[in-house]
Amino acid sequence: MSADPNDTQAIYERQATEYDMRRSKALFEARWLARFTASLKPGDHVLDLGCGTGDPIARWFMAEGFDVTGVDFSAAMLNIAKERWPDGDWRKADMRDFELDQQFDGIIAWNSFFHLTADEQKGCITRMARHLHNGGMLMLTVGPRAGEVSGTVGSELVYHASLSPAGYATCLEENGLQLTGFLAEDPETQSHTVLMARKL
Template sequence: MTAAPEDIRDVYERQAAIYDAQRSRELFEARWLARFAACLPAGGRVLDLGCGTGTPIARWFIAEGFAVTGLDIAEAMLAFARERWPEGDWRQGDMRDFELPERFDGIVAWNSFFHLTPAAQRDCIARMARHLAPGGSLLTTVGPRAGEVTGAVGDETVYHASLSPAEYAACLEENGLRLTGFLAEDPETQDHSVMMARKDA
């Protein structure tokens, strides 16, 4: 089955309940989340791009005392987050064209950024850079190498893409961000490839 980036919203709208039931709560991401959080001021503002149901990434930041804004393309995913944290700041929006009035100390895009095409990823990096406060940090998952592949959400196929590590480093630099960490297929995070960057102060 083929997958197109334009299908992402509809897939997550249909698969929200299955995704939520299947999403690991083991917090295999914890080491990277802690490393990222150490770069942020206590109680700082965090934008969770592609926050999904809020579990487990936004939940972790909320528990650590950060002010979290969650943005996701699928209302069905956000419904879970709003039910769990009715006082939370949950917004429907698209990573490809979001424009928020706030600036954030940190932006995390775990298992969401890689659904964008390579061109849209370059645009999104520029957009994320504009939404970061000076000295702010970025944490995202990418691919280990340049290319387009497919993944799965529930029983549906979804689009994934990545630039090369060198391309990411160059794109970050062009937007005033400095690469501070990259690990391809980290075995401690179920083989996710993880990238961190920091905006110039």
């Protein structure tokens, strides 16, 4: 049984508490987060796109002194983030059509971007490029190869998709972004595939 991409939002609404309980807070992502912020400075504005409950990614950025805006399409996930950080900038929006009317020094979509279909991902990269300052950084978790697979959120199957590495490089270039890092199934990040780029 394959997952339906149109079910993703409802799955996160139902599974928000379970997801948050199971989500590792050990910051196995720290090495990539440090690479991502190497050219940024405290006070710079980072967009956490698909921020979920804000823990641990947004939490790390806030602790490091960055100005963070968290965006997610799940009200249940955002409610958990708002309970933890009532003064945070948490916004309900869908990464497929978000328009924030501002630009950021960095955009991260960790464990969120890969829920979009391949065509939606291409559109989202265009939208993210518009929301980045020149010189701004982008980091995404993607798949190691082109195709569609199913993952799990709580007890439910959820849709994942990916372009090929070359497909991402081409799409980034078409939107004024340069690929600066790509590592498939990094063993230090629980086998996540990580892509990093800079806006030229």
